[in-house]
Amino acid sequence: MIAFVHRQSWVLGLIVLFAFLLAGTWAIQPDYGAGGVGSLVRAALPYAFAVAAQTIVVIGGGIDLSIAAMMALTSVTAARLMTGASEEFAILVVPLVLLLGLVLGAINGILIVITRVPDIIVTLAMLFVWQGAALLVLESPGGGAAEWLRALVVGTASMPGVPEAITQWIPKALVLVLVCLGIVWIPLHRSRLGLSIYAIGSSSLAAFRSGVAVERTKIASYAVAGLFAGMGGLALTLSTGIGAPIPGPYLLASVAAVVLGGVTLGGGRGGLIGPIVAVFVLRLLRSDLTLLAVDPNVATIVEGTIMVIVVMLGAFIAMRGRTS
């Protein structure tokens, strides 16, 4: 138990921070209730997928600057395909868009492996490529989304046998994000591939010498990131009802939440829970500042400063841990 607490101390700290923020929210706004939680989760939805994508790449020792652009591309593709199409057609669109995300990510990975150019440069170049492709698919925000798909992210989950008093606190979007991430992450984490991703992030030379197919693992990690980005793009289309070809602020937010979530840049360490909790911490902080009637621009300053300080503290603690 103590070992568990010690190992997960960062994540537990984040959860405590989240609880404090939530308590603070109630202190500011006593009638902050199920509705508030629902809109918080809906706002966090695309961020959560972006962060999941970034997390897996960073664990594998890389970094993906093209995540927001991939989300934009998958989002406009989904919106374009669903415009004017029948409701049933959307059943085909979902796997198609997810496959597209997987392929985009795999292309990133393959290019990194064959060109041997550093990850950050390749994904920087691909950021322009995916952004350009998104503009070709849809020049300006538009398109549509099937109603039954949109209903997946709006409202609360109702389960038979569970009283309304409990279900009203569980937004559908939360269930959606947990299910989507869990379906991919849990089997991956337990598989050989998951272990290999941690191994190449920790030391690609040592992994190579222990018989890990480093290049194939790297491509796989980017492909899974692409899949998450595809989910994120889809989530964007579902929650707004349209697709926008200009990438949102997800790149910066994803890197920030990954670091805040206890994943070391450089790879090999961390999990998915920390970054996901970090996303909710950052979003809740934002809505707290809004509730406090802080000017949104000042809120940006506060958010940035807190991010910098937290990361500094984290780096400082890590440094202390290493020297002692």
Add this chain to the structure above:
Amino acid sequence: MSQMETAAAVPLGRRIRRLMSDQPLIPLIILLIVLVIILQILRPGIVNERWIANTIKFAIPLAILAACQTMTMLTGGIDLSVSTVATMAAFITATQAVAHDPAVAMLIALVPALAIGLANGIGVGIFRVHPLIMTLGTSLVGVGFLQVYQRTVIATGTNIPASLAWLATGITYGIPNALLLFVPLAALIIFTLRRTGFGRLLYAVGDNEKAARLSGVQYWQVILALYVVSALLAGVTGLVYLGLIKAPSLSLAEPLLLPSVAAAVIGGTSIFGGRGGYAGAIVGALILAVLTTLLTVLQMPEGARRILFGLIVLAVSAAYLRIIEDR
């Protein structure tokens, strides 16, 4: 391209390859000339004195920002706050020049640059935060401050100092005035990197930080000085860019950020530190400027242009890496 030449002259091939890897500037300059020739073929007559002066004018702000990236990359870092710093300097100059003397306005405008540089240096050098995160964070804070500041000056209007406009857009005897600033600046940077102790420290820290520390290098002092210099250079870029574009906005220099990283990378600086130089980055900035005109001339949709831009940057970096690895 090196492979084509190798195939054409088999006995010479090895020597050409070695020459290219010893003098990495040569393949870059060849690429630049090839791009200009392609442009001339596509649009005969476009390449004239005026076009060259124009291209140089637009390449200079990018080249100065590429200096920030080159120097930080030499230590294994990166500075993603440069575009925010440049935008802040430009916007503050334009608004302060209404009430103050232009010189005073420019000095005021460089204060936030100094502050952000100090913050970056302290975060990266002392607290050992990853440079990517640190500079992204400070740039976020900077954008917030700028938006709040804009609220306070919304009624004052803007005034672009005539001296900046002269410097950035003026042409004397066919030579852009901006070169008056850029040539000494570039010479100073190249001299600093190649011949001074500070330059050697940057390479040393980036090549092997532990070895540098053990030889008595004060890591945090080097990093702090580096990020302050980088931010001040970015501030100067903002001033030049303001004179060039003449329309201050809150996202003025934002489009320069990723190209500045690309210019440094094309110029042969390794993002892992310890290898590279500024001369390559200048050619890299020129290549990107010519490439932009080329893609505009082709009259493609914006999306296709971005795709090509990304692919070319990737192809050039990959080809260049191959040439250097032959060493």
